[in-house]
Amino acid sequence: MSLLVVDSVGPATSVQDAGRHGAQRYGLTPSGAMDRLSLAAANTLVGNAPFAAAIELGPLGATFTARGGAVRLALTGAERPAAVHGEPIALYESFVLADGETLTLGIARSHVFSYLAIAGGIGGEPMFGSLAVNARAGLGSPYPRPLQAGDTIPAQPASSAAERSLDLPKPPDGPIRVVLGPQDDEFGDAVAAFLGGEWKVSATSDRMGYRLDGPEIRHLHGHNIVSDGTVDGSIQVPGSGQPIVLMPDRGTSGGYPKIATVITADLGRLAQLQPGRPFRFQAVSIDDAQAAYRGLAKLIRALPDRLQDAQQGTLDLDALFTANVAGAATNALDS
Amino acid sequence: MALTIPRMLPSGDAAITVEFAREISDAANQRVLALDRMLTAHAIAGIRETVPTYRSLLVHYDPEQIGFDALAQQLTTLAQSPIANDSTARxxxxxxxxxxxxxxxxxxxxxxxxxxxxxxxxxxxxxxxxxxxxxxxxxxxxxxxxxxxxxxxxxxxxxxxxxxxxxxxxxxxxxxxxxxxxxxxxxxxxxxxxxxxxxxxxxxxxxxxxxxxxxxxxxxxxxxxxxxxxxxxxxxxxxxxx
Structure with missing residues (x-):
């Protein structure tokens, strides 16, 4: 058994997977990765199932050291400096961290979350089928809390497999798509203000919810409704008129009216928006939202087909990020 | 007496809020719990989990298995079936x-x-x-x-x-x-x-x-x-x- 030792780590860094489902009726929120496509990409690169548990890294830097043997890793999501003993490590490409070597990750340059997957997955005890951290409920493994310096993560020793790289379709850059409701009738004309406004993610956002700065959204009949169920992406509007997009650590029910719901295919993109960066919402039909859902699911299932042998030492990051695959992206997401 | 038809409200692309009332109502909650039991007894393919609340049942589903209209139709039919006598707590x-x-x-x-x-x-x-x-x-x-x-x-x-x-x-x-x-x-x-x-x-x-x-x-x-x-x-x- 190898170990990945956490030498230093910023806040909002935790083990996540696809979350634990089936107990929302008891008030247990699913948790799980903020950006599922990036999680799936990292896992695919090291040969894991797409939603195996991996390390979700917040925007600050971190360092990890392999102990007791080598481990194979892959880093996806936010662009950030990554190096082993001063040698740059490419994103979206698997690599081996030899026994005693240290991986140094810098601050995210774009986006918010990165995913560090370990070949063979993370050793831990699943609860309700998941290792995802939900600190409030005391759940998560190997630690039921965000990672801290000194933590050790059990891992499989690296095999002699060849390194792989992966290019994802360029993500759409347009508005964040929503399906209106379930309580858009509580807002009247304010729905137009919501759809027409320019929004920014507030710096006070976290894994429970993203607070949005923008026009004040007024309710027709006050902000208290009788609690009902929430989903990932529910956009609730409290009395302040400042919407909150509920994220995977949300409460399972809430008593504020929900004007709209971010579509599944765009939730990871919203999660990756840095605070202060302007964006807009766009209402789409349920049919269009579900087509995008199926497109994302298909893309994730087909990630192994996109793997290529890594060309070590000749990687051009710019080329990787601007690779002409937009056409494929459109097909995969819209079909 | 005919039961009122609950509202089928989309909660995004993977959940339906089946709303029986807008206020806290014991009658509405009884119907929420009755529909929840019916879905346990007669599973509809594609439903992932259900979350009862005071006045509505949130139904999470897999859009790769069932679409909004088809699921809403089945839920509407079920929600209007008579509430079985075992609705009192056991x-x-x-x-x-x-x-x-x-x-x-x-x-x-x-x-x-x-x-x-x-x-x-x-x-x-x-x-x-x-x-x-x-x-x-x-x-x-x-x-x-x-x-x-x-x-x-x-x-x-x-x-x-x-x-x-x-x-x-x-x-x-x-x-x-x-x-x-x-x-x-x-x-x-x-x-x-x-x-x-x-x-x-x-x-x-x-x-x-x-x-x-x-x-x-x-x-x-x-x-x-x-x-x-x-x-x-x-x-x-x-x-x-x-």
């Missing part, structure tokens, strides 16, 4: 509560607001017959229906950021059993040593939506004893099957 829990003092710091203020003595408030609260209307917000937080309307009291102006595990409180026309420490804008009447959510215990979740609940008063010494036993995994709550 499980009845007796939950001990230590009212007032350090365990219920709002008892006296709430009684003053309601223009009754603290003893009167406790007697009315402990004398009620309740049902778990929904469990939500945080693990094990059980919202009950059946509060004596004379005990309805506006929520606190400023919510408390931290209230203790096991808090029994009232707010608006609602009462509830809170499991984990957390924020609350309700009035704290007492505490129970019962854990409605406890890892490494069987069952992890004690209560189910629809269960009947009654409270019995214990003193602070009994609370301490039962709290220690509960910490080691004892259920403490007494179950009667009816």
């Amino acid at each position: 499980r009845h829990w007796r939950i001990p509560v230590c009212y007032g003092g350090e365990h219920g710091i709002d008892l006296e203020d709430a009684a003053a607001t309601l223009k009754m003595t603290p003893d009167d408030l406790v007697a009315r609260h402990a004398g009620g017959d309740y049902r778990v209307a929904m469990i939500g917000f945080t693990p094990g937080w059980s919202y009950l229906s059946g509060l004596d309307p004379a005990l309805a009291v506006p929520r606190r102006q400023a919510p408390r950021l931290l209230t203790p595990a096991g808090t029994i409180s009232i707010g608006g026309v609602q009462t509830g059993v809170q499991c984990l420490p957390g924020p609350s804008g309700w009035h704290l009447l007492g505490r129970t040593p019962v854990r409605t959510y406890q890892l490494h215990r069987d069952p992890i979740f004690l209560l189910e939506p629809g269960d009947a609940i009654s409270f019995n008063r214990i003193d602070a010494k009994q609370f301490d004893e039962q709290d220690r036993a509960a910490e080691h995994g004892e259920l403490i709550a007494e179950l009667e099957l009816s």
